[in-house]
Amino acid sequence: MMNEPTLETRTWQDETRRVAHGIRRRVLEHTIDNNGGYLTQACSAAETLATLYVRVMNLGPSEAPLVPEPFPGVPGPRNPHYFTGARYNGPQAPHLDRLIFSPAHYALVLYATLVEVGRMAPEGLAQFNQDGSTVEMIGAEHSPGMETTTGSLAQALSQAGGIALARKLRGDSGRVWVYMSDGEFQEGQTWEAFQALAHYRLDNVGIYVDVNAHQCDGLMTDVMNIEPLKEKLEAFGARVFQVDGHDVEALAAPAELAPDGRPLVVLAYTQPWYGLELLKEREPKMHYVRFKSEAERDRYREALERMTSEN
């Protein structure tokens, strides 16, 4: 496989950084080609998702076709053909981990991650937002890498809690990883979920949060402040680590700790322009990038060329 690391010469840190770089490059390329994309999310999330897939999560090999199958119709009693995007994360087994992906609008970033770790073919990314494809703009549970339908934000953590509770009851050793965005901490359901995770001592849940401090309307400190997040979460009974979200070692370290009865939270403080300084000019409107002019698009093309040559 093209992206397979040569383990003799590359450390996991090298591989994680390569994946993160690849995520940014692929999402930038996509954004240029389509004049639009969730590009800042790729810049903030790249290291975290790369670390989860390369280092943290214990997943089996993908069980899905490299090129995603078309939309099989919605789930229901009359549709035996529905499939889950979780197949890209490998089989379900007592000892294996699960990923519950909460911010469904980060789908493009997740798809790029799957390509970089060899779970999806690059052609899969070309199906993004195409009619009849499962590689949807705001993914649902048939979309590659997704197990739940969480485009209505803050619903994933509760579902992960139910899955984790069931796994505790069964005595599974595998963990349930949840990827979240910081905006979801404005929703009441998130706090209901933390309350329940702590109450039932679901320490088999590990949550990585992309704290990029931006949301659709702009800076979170202007729209609705959520800080101090660490203190709030600790008060809710979580075991919280605040890390540099672009430092792969810092991101991976909390996952190495033995569970202690508390749900684990890794607050990955990130910059939505990390690795692509040009994006800084768009402050504070970072949620979705659409170029204002062909000249601007050209400047991003140049950035892409530089990024590609760095690879």
Added chain:
Amino acid sequence: MEIVSRPHARNLIEWAKDKPEVVVLSADLTGSCEVDDFRDTYPDRFFSMGMAEQNMMGFAAGLAREGYTPFIHTFAVFIYRRPYDQVAMSIAYPNLRVRLMGFLPGITTPGGVTHQAIEDIAVLRALPNMTILECGDATEVESVLDVAQAVDGPVYVRVLRGQVPRLFPKSEPMRKGLARVLRRGTDLTVLSTGICTEEALRATAALAYRGVSIRHLHVSTLKPFNAAEALDAIAGSRYGVITMENHSIIGGLGTIVAETLAEAGLGKKLVRIGLNDTFAHGASRPYLMKKYGLDAMALVRAVERLTGERLDLTEDDLAEVRLDSVHSDAKVEAL
């Protein structure tokens, strides 16, 4: 007529005995939803989720994905209003086997407008994958669990609690998609659901005495609705059909029947008894049924409207009707 005390409480424990996949989730209304004995009997299968319904729906969804069958227990109103998005996206879209046990439906609660689920059927009926059942007596409370459990998808149940009459013999359990034929006649059809069936029985007995020939069906499966059965009854009715439900006249049984008639091109008059596009308020059930026109007298008035005849029945006439448990001839019909 037998009155059964807390039918769900004992029945659920017995029913769940050999079903380790059945778990109960409660949002701080455990005694109020008659699952306190379940909690004490199977403490490892009971999960207190606190007053946090949105999260409870997500936990139920996660448990269902892992092969458990969560039975959510709370008041009907708290199942669909606050956590509607969670019911829709976390449970209904993936067609998960979650059972939403809604207690105190409609005006059966004195808790007032915040506690009265009056548009729950309207709202949840519009959700793809959702099955909707409503209990009309103790026998149905006891047998609805089997009906719900056989559904491969989410089920919403309107459950009755406390002192519940047994209108139908224990030997005649609820059956999915099959109404109970409680009376046969040719002047008009009455379709009733839930607690309105008891009221309807009071009225139909008195009306029959006055010579009105009524076909009375008790409906417990609201979705999917057995249109053929209803149409067959209504087509044979001279004056038309009356629906009677403990719900808004918009979106529930009345609407279902209206859609059914229109789609079949069956031009029969329809009178909808129910909350007439109004909220209710906190008071006793008999008071509310009278005030909002959901009682036996409301059916008498509807029959008068439909037939154009004054029947001169008084409240006393209706109160005198003695209700015994009614054998449905649905079984015969199904053969």
